[in-house]
Each structure stands twice: as structure tokens, then as C-alpha cells.
Amino acid sequence: AAGVIQSPRHLIKEKRETATLKCYPIPRHDTVYWYQQGPGQDPQFLISFYEKMQSDKGSIPDRFSAQQFSDYHSELNMSSLELGDSALYFCASSQGQGPYQPQHFGDGTRLSIL
Amino acid sequence: AQTVTQSQPEMSVQEAETVTLSCTYDTSESDYYLFWYKQPPSRQMILVIRQEAYKQQNATENRFSVNFQKAAKSFSLKISDSQLGDAAMYFCAYRSANTGNQFYFGTGTSLTVIP
Numbered sequence: 001a002a003g004v005i006q007s008p009r010h011l012i013k014e015k016r017e018t019a020t021l022k023c024y025p026i027p028r029h030d031t032v033y034w035y036q037q038g039p040g041q042d043p044q045f046l047i048s049f050y051e052k053m054q055s056d057k058g059s060i061p062d063r064f065s066a067q068q069f070s071d072y073h074s075e076l077n078m079s080s081l082e083l084g085d086s087a088l089y090f091c092a093s094s095q096g097q098g099p100y101q102p103q104h105f106g107d108g109t110r111l112s113i114l
Numbered sequence: 115a116q117t118v119t120q121s122q123p124e125m126s127v128q129e130a131e132t133v134t135l136s137c138t139y140d141t142s143e144s145d146y147y148l149f150w151y152k153q154p155p156s157r158q159m160i161l162v163i164r165q166e167a168y169k170q171q172n173a174t175e176n177r178f179s180v181n182f183q184k185a186a187k188s189f190s191l192k193i194s195d196s197q198l199g200d201a202a203m204y205f206c207a208y209r210s211a212n213t214g215n216q217f218y219f220g221t222g223t224s225l226t227v228i229p
Contacts, residue, residue, distance in 0.1 A: 045216035056216055100147055105159030
């Protein structure tokens with residue numbers, strides 16, 4: 001079965017650079033979530049989109065922005081990168097926003113800031 | 115915000131034995147959903163089991179079952195007949211039925227399965 005696809009798998013950047021992470025949800029899934037998981041930490045919710053509109057906002061820094069496109073894929077744009085941004089970034093998708101709908105996670109993008 | 119607590123950073127179990135991972139949460143809501151996710155070394159996040167708060171019956175998925183105690187705000191995961199492939203980090207997660215659609219995760223329990 002098709003899963004959530006994230007690209008790239010690994011990304012290395014330097015401080016103050018920018019990065020763009022991409023997420024392709026499972027076909028027919030209209031809701032996308034972004035999470036940040038620091039080393040040894042639990043995933044922290046950043047932001048979510050439903051039908052191309054922002055639906056919920058968590059602990060996303062002002063330096064980050066995201067959007068969901070007409071084909072439902074989503075991009076997380078990160079600017080002025082800091083050492084503390086080094087983390088695993090997960091995208092998850094679901095069909096609808098219903099609280100019972102499980103979120104299906106991608107394999108994550110490992111972002112390392114040098 | 116809701117908080118989810120997993121008090122066991124690490125657990126180990128002999129292959130074929132049973133292990134229980136604990137999870138407690140704090141909420142003032144009456145309607146919510148609880149999940150257990152598994153994160154193996156491959157780092158995927160895989161749904162293991164889910165429970166609706168309004169259901170008294172504990173959820174079961176093959177070798178995985180939960181003990182949901184709503185009054186105590188406890189949601190433990192029992193893994194029966196443990197297999198080597200069960201070795202992973204396990205996260206308990208809470209999701210409100212009414213306010214927002216994000217997950218609140220616990221800090222995880224690292225499970226080692228001993229052959």
C-alpha cells in the first residue's frame with residue numbers, strides 16, 4: 001500500500017541557511033501534519049493543513065512556514081536555520097480531520113545543522 | 115495543554131513473554147482518543163492500537179491489547195508473546211475529540227526484546 005513519502009531523507013545545512021522539506025500524503029488523504037522530533041525526544045506538533053488550509057498550529061517557530069498545495073502535498077520551509085533545528089521532521093497524513101482518524105507517518109527527514 | 119506521561123524510559127522482555135508499558139495522561143476533557151505508536155530503529159512511526167475514551171471495552175489488535183482506566187487516566191499497552199520485531203520505541207499519544215487535531219505524545223519507552 002502507498003505510504004507517506006518525505007523528501008529528502010537526509011539534509012545537511014549550515015547555520016543561517018534555508019531548507020525545504022517535502023511531504024506527499026497517502027492518495028486521497030486531505031490532511032497533513034508536521035512534527036519535529038529532537039534527539040531522544042518525543043515528536044512535537046508543528047502545524048497541520050486540511051484541504052489546503054492551515055487547520056492547527058503548534059510550536060512552529062516564526063522562521064518556519066508551510067503550505068499545502070492543490071495536489072495535497074505539503075512543504076515545510078525553514079529559514080535562518082539554527083543548531084537547535086537539528087531534528088527528525090515527520091510528516092503524517094490522514095483522511096479527514098476526525099480525531100479517530102489515525103495519522104500515517106512518513107519515514108521522516110533527518111535535518112542536521114552544522 | 116494535555117500532558118502524556120510514560121514513566122518507563124526503558125523496558126526489556128524475554129522473547130515469547132508478556133510485557134506491559136505504562137502511560138498516564140492529564141486532561142479535563144471527557145471525549146478523546148488514545149493511541150500507541152511504535153518507532154523501530156528504522157524510525158518509522160507505526161500505529162499499534164487506538165482506543166476511544168467513550169468505549170469501556172479495551173481495544174485489542176492481535177498480540178497487542180490495552181488496559182484503559184478512564185477514571186485513573188491510565189492507558190497501558192500489553193504485548194503478549196513478544197517477538198524480536200517488537201523491539202522499538204513506543205509512544206503513547208492523546209488526541210482531543212473537540213479541540214484541535216494534533217497528537218500529544220509521551221516521551222516514549224524503549225523496549226528491548228531479549229532472545
